Amino acid sequence: METILAFVVGGLFAAGLYMMMRRSIVKLIIGLALLSHGVNLLIFTAANLTRANPPIVPDGAKQPLPPVADPLPQALILTAIVISFAVLSFALVLLHRVYQAVGTDDIDRLKPVDE
Amino acid sequence: MALLILPIIIPFATAILSLLFRRSAAAQRAISLLGATALLGAAIALLNVVWSDGIQATQMGDWPAPFGITLVADAFSAIMVTLAALTLLATVVYSLADIDVRREAFGYYPLLNVMVMGICGAFLTGDIFNLYVWFEVLLIASFVLMALDGDQAQMKGAIKYVVINLIASTLFLVAAGLLYGLAGTLNMADLAVKLRDVARPDLVATVAMLFLIVFGIKAAVFPLFFWLPDSYPTPPAAISAIFAGLLTKVGVYALIRVFTLIFVQDVAYTHTLILVIAGLTMVAGVLGALAQTEFRRVLSFLIVSQVGYAVMGLGLYTSGALAASVFYIIEDVVALQCLFLVSGVVYRLNRSENISVMGGIYRTYPGIALLFLIPALSLAGFPPLSGFFGKLALLQSGLAVEQYAIVATALVVAALTLFCIGRVWSDAFLKPSPAPGSAGVLVRSAALSSSRAQMIGMLIPVVVLVALVIGIGLLAEPVFGLATRAAEQLWSPSDYIQVVLGEAL
Numbered sequence: 001m002e003t004i005l006a007f008v009v010g011g012l013f014a015a016g017l018y019m020m021m022r023r024s025i026v027k028l029i030i031g032l033a034l035l036s037h038g039v040n041l042l043i044f045t046a047a048n049l050t051r052a053n054p055p056i057v058p059d060g061a062k063q064p065l066p067p068v069a070d071p072l073p074q075a076l077i078l079t080a081i082v083i084s085f086a087v088l089s090f091a092l093v094l095l096h097r098v099y100q101a102v103g104t105d106d107i108d109r110l111k112p113v114d115e
Numbered sequence: 116m117a118l119l120i121l122p123i124i125i126p127f128a129t130a131i132l133s134l135l136f137r138r139s140a141a142a143q144r145a146i147s148l149l150g151a152t153a154l155l156g157a158a159i160a161l162l163n164v165v166w167s168d169g170i171q172a173t174q175m176g177d178w179p180a181p182f183g184i185t186l187v188a189d190a191f192s193a194i195m196v197t198l199a200a201l202t203l204l205a206t207v208v209y210s211l212a213d214i215d216v217r218r219e220a221f222g223y224y225p226l227l228n229v230m231v232m233g234i235c236g237a238f239l240t241g242d243i244f245n246l247y248v249w250f251e252v253l254l255i256a257s258f259v260l261m262a263l264d265g266d267q268a269q270m271k272g273a274i275k276y277v278v279i280n281l282i283a284s285t286l287f288l289v290a291a292g293l294l295y296g297l298a299g300t301l302n303m304a305d306l307a308v309k310l311r312d313v314a315r316p317d318l319v320a321t322v323a324m325l326f327l328i329v330f331g332i333k334a335a336v337f338p339l340f341f342w343l344p345d346s347y348p349t350p351p352a353a354i355s356a357i358f359a360g361l362l363t364k365v366g367v368y369a370l371i372r373v374f375t376l377i378f379v380q381d382v383a384y385t386h387t388l389i390l391v392i393a394g395l396t397m398v399a400g401v402l403g404a405l406a407q408t409e410f411r412r413v414l415s416f417l418i419v420s421q422v423g424y425a426v427m428g429l430g431l432y433t434s435g436a437l438a439a440s441v442f443y444i445i446e447d448v449v450a451l452q453c454l455f456l457v458s459g460v461v462y463r464l465n466r467s468e469n470i471s472v473m474g475g476i477y478r479t480y481p482g483i484a485l486l487f488l489i490p491a492l493s494l495a496g497f498p499p500l501s502g503f504f505g506k507l508a509l510l511q512s513g514l515a516v517e518q519y520a521i522v523a524t525a526l527v528v529a530a531l532t533l534f535c536i537g538r539v540w541s542d543a544f545l546k547p548s549p550a551p552g553s554a555g556v557l558v559r560s561a562a563l564s565s566s567r568a569q570m571i572g573m574l575i576p577v578v579v580l581v582a583l584v585i586g587i588g589l590l591a592e593p594v595f596g597l598a599t600r601a602a603e604q605l606w607s608p609s610d611y612i613q614v615v616l617g618e619a620l
Contacts, residue, residue, distance in 0.1 A: 043288070
């Protein structure tokens with residue numbers, strides 16, 4: 001399972017980086033989205049994939065049934081998803097404003113001093 | 116310990132209150148001024164407690180240490196929080212006169228406070244993932260500040276700033292995830308304990324390099340500084356001043372924190388690398404500054420060069436060198452913010468950023484020229500001013516561990532900085548004002564009416580900051596005592612670990 005996920009993560013990173021190296025800002029943002037998905041899967045994989053019981057105490061018991069799965073990676077990923085959602089939506093709005101101000105989505109035409 | 120949470124709560128409450136009064140600019144200004152003053156009070160109280168009672172920690176939600184999120188204030192954190200509060204107050208006072216009505220209506224003051232909340236959170240947290248979250252908080256606020264009501268140049272700067280920071284955040288998340296996979300914890304103190312005898316030191320070194328890249332991008336070190344001179348000069352002076360003073364220092368703070376507490380397994384490799392990077396950063400920054408003709412772009416490259424000095428103490432990695440770095444950061448935040456605030460005043464006088472078409476300020480406003488000269492000379496390390504003592508301490512600790520190459524580099528860069536400042540001084544201030552309408556005059560926004568009252572409002576924080584630059588120089592001994600205390604706590608992190616983990620150890 002780890003091997004498969006490692007390839008998936010690698011694929012997402014490769015696709016994301018490829019998109020980011022194009023000249024269009026739209027593709028750059030798509031690349032960032034792919035990259036953040038890749039990272040989320042990476043955290044999931046790096047934090048030891050196991051088949052185990054959920055970390056919830058059953059009725060009448062004092063502690064959950066061992067072996068217990070680690071809930072923290074999911075919490076981290078959830079936080080990361082929320083943050084990347086907010087950041088990506090901001091990036092889209094910014095892209096729109098940049099397009100309005102500059103009139104292009106070609107990165108090569110965003111040089112700082114071209115007056 | 117309620118004092119620890121106050122530097123986060125106060126800006127947050129200020130932001131919410133100003134949002135509630137978003138139709139009234141006057142109310143927003145009053146609330147922000149009050150909030151910034153309260154934050155400075157809380158920060159000084161925190162610094163005082165940390166000074167007298169040692170490191171403070173508190174567990175959020177009462178979850179014991181390695182499981183919950185810990186807020187920790189050692190002397191270094193408390194100093195940084197105080198600097199953040201000071202910078203916010205100066206920026207708010209300056210903004211009262213400088214920031215236009217449209218930006219105020221679009222939520223300038225709430226954004227400023229949210230950003231400072233993120234900065235204070237980053238300084239106080241004791242958890243790597245929480246650090247990531249605070250970075251995101253301060254970043255998204257700074258993104259909006261950077262792009263707010265921008266013209267074409269500002270938008271071009273903003274998109275670069277946003278993209279490079281998003282890439283850094285993604286890498287930060289990768290590093291945090293891998294670190295959790297390695298150690299099974301993200302609490303910094305717990306990590307320091309667990310990584311002492313980890314099975315795979317090579318993997319730890321890999322993660323350490325990822326953190327170096329991430330915080331290196333935030334701190335704008337060589338070769339990851341290229342985004343800074345493109346984006347920092349574009350927003351109004353008040354915004355670029357708080358960015359210049361504080362944001363790169365958040366990166367430097369994070370570098371110093373993780374490379375003194377967590378990643379000290381292979382100092383010979385990691386810290387030597389940091390030292391080399393510090394030297395290259397100084398050189399690249401000052402050479403860039405020499406090549407520029409726009410006032411704030413020169414200053415932006417000088418920020419990069421200064422970051423090199425701030426990181427140099429970490430690279431030397433002795434207790435004395437860390438103290439020098441902390442002292443340098445204190446001085447640097449004040450001087451850089453001051454210079455950027457002055458650049459806003461100068462822009463209003465000249466209506467131009469291009470130093471070749473500026474001039475005559477010394478003749479007409481010798482006071483304002485002096486307000487530029489003092490922090491600029493401090494930046495170059497001119498003797499009676501505060502920058503001199505920071506550089507002197509760095510050079511001494513460099514000589515103590517016989518790193519002559521970096522000492523020579525630092526000296527040469529200081530001389531070049533002086534040369535660079537001399538060039539700006541003679542071009543922008545000393546030479547007679549060019550004839551109006553001469554070729555090459557670059558006017559970005561035509562109608563910047565500035566009344567006398569506005570000018571005085573903008574100059575008040577500048578004068579206070581210049582007084583601080585001189586004051587830190589005159590009172591170098593007690594300030595250095597504070598920096599030394601911070602460095603001692605960084606140098607032997609057992610106290611930090613003990614305070615955070617308590618009985619769990």
